[in-house]
Amino acid sequence: MEDFLEAYKPHIIYATIIIAAVVILHLLTNLFHKWLVRQEHKNFPGEKTAPVNLVKRVLNTLWLVLGLIALSFIFVEQEKYDSLISNFKLVLYLGFLAVFTIVAATSTNLWFKKSINKKIQNKYDPTSFKFLRYVAVFTIYFTGILFGLLAFPSLRGVAQTALGGAGVVAIVIGVASQEALANLVGGVFIISFKPFRVGDLIKVTDTMVGTVTDITLRHTVIRNFENKMIVIPNSIINKEKLINYDLGELKCCERIEIGISYDSDIDLAKKIMQEECENHPLIYDNRSALDKKDDHPIVKTAVLSLNDFSITIRAWAWGKTFDDCFELKISVLESIKKRFDKEGIEIPFPYRTIVMKDKKEINGTRKN
Template sequence: MGDFLDNHSGLKYTLIVLLVILTSYFFSKIMRFIYGTALVKWAENGKVDQTSVKFLNNAISFIIFIAASIILFINIPALKDIGITLFAGAGILAAIIGFASQQAFTNIISGFFIVIFKPFRVGDVVQVGELHRGVIEDITLRHSIIRNYENRRIIIPNSVISSETILNSSIVDEKTCVHIEVGIGYQSSIDKASEILVNLIENHPLFIDNRTAEEMENGAPKVLIRVISLGEYSITLRAYAWATNPPNSFVLKSDIFKAVKEAYEQNDIEIPFPYRNIINRS
């Protein structure tokens, strides 16, 4: 009779475990679907920030998992006894668990701070420190994902990215002023070289006129040119050109470098480079 009761109890607790796991799994799927579908639509309409939607959607499974674990510990005597034993002897074990989980909780808290204070959002173009640059693709409880321009994913823990200096090109205004610097020889005409450079930039399809109404009234140029240095063998011109966003500014700059090389050659404007004299004393 005792064996039968033991077997019956074992089967009961096994069913409880399976029921809790399956219920948690399907409930998580349903909640993520409902939450994701509803809030993503609201975010597209401008009612909800996309960053908060993604972050909270990622947090749903974690919250349901914690709730399921608590239910199992309460309803299964063996697990309940283990839990009581662990808490009763909380000294060294608590210190070990606390130390092991410290970094995980730091990442979670940093993730909440990122969502609340929004130093960057999903879709922003950012540079983290001096190394990583790309588009924020996702923000989870543990880490943030950046898609760089090689289409690779850079996964950075939230605690790390929160402590770094972040250059955000999208947080207020995506328009970007790109500096296009070109060196010309001392025998070349600065005015002629500047005129060619301005014309090339103004006629580029990705260039935008960022002047204010007041600047237009005062006759400010669309493209500002400055002589920024008189170098050892060249005069450096810098053009300030505007584009709608960082990727377009990169394309604009690359195209202008190619076009200015060809245009200067046609107009006898030298783009100098260092010369070296080699003497053979044999």
């Protein structure tokens, strides 16, 4: 045993140093991780620690792999030292590149989030910052991957071409589908021309109405009134004819239509609809100075159409915002119905005349 220890003493010392170094680096990484978590909770309360945990796992894996490569020097011949050294440098480069990329992307993301929150608190439009956040984070990860490719001789030409300028576009076009590019271009157009912003209330279709919560490189997210998130690709929403209730003036006109029977008093029905709308607390006086001078009513009513079994009357009621108009409409419909019941105004049901025949004469013969 003494002879074995004496013969392999340098190797044992070397292996012990390597193992001790890996253990120490592992402990230091854990301490560094705990410090980062505390700093993140302090500076960015409520943020997830997933990126910090990922950095910890990458570093611990890096120390373990480097330790195994270092221990391999004991068991291989001296002619293979150059290959091991090359592998050691490659792993070290890729490990630190991965850590740097993750840290840079996370820091950029947190900085943008903090800036977006400040803009929201100061009531500024955060749309551009939200979109630029995705662009910046994507660029950092994309650049990190390209520098990682530079470490491999067989892929170095691709990476250098991409870093050259026009090659970036060529690679993106080569690996991305036409739909993905259309979504990216659509997102750029939305941010550039601003048909809507984050926080705007928009209507894409009758079933897609809500508040814009986010605009990413690929899609736009809308929160509807049922608190459900609607995800619409940028290429689709960029081509849609949508209504933005927060673009320009916020006031809007709500058209309230009710059908009455032909036997009901039209003038009384119009008066009831006008009074119920004008008495609602959310009604907005949209009359001009000349209209007020000529004593025009706040709410205009008129017969819209004569149908098969009903007369449609419409009232034009204005509200300060879309939300006010919606609340006004549902409240007024109920109050008008109650007034109609009291005043004898009938909201008709479809009428059908059915003729019953007991006998039919066909070809001169009578059948029961």
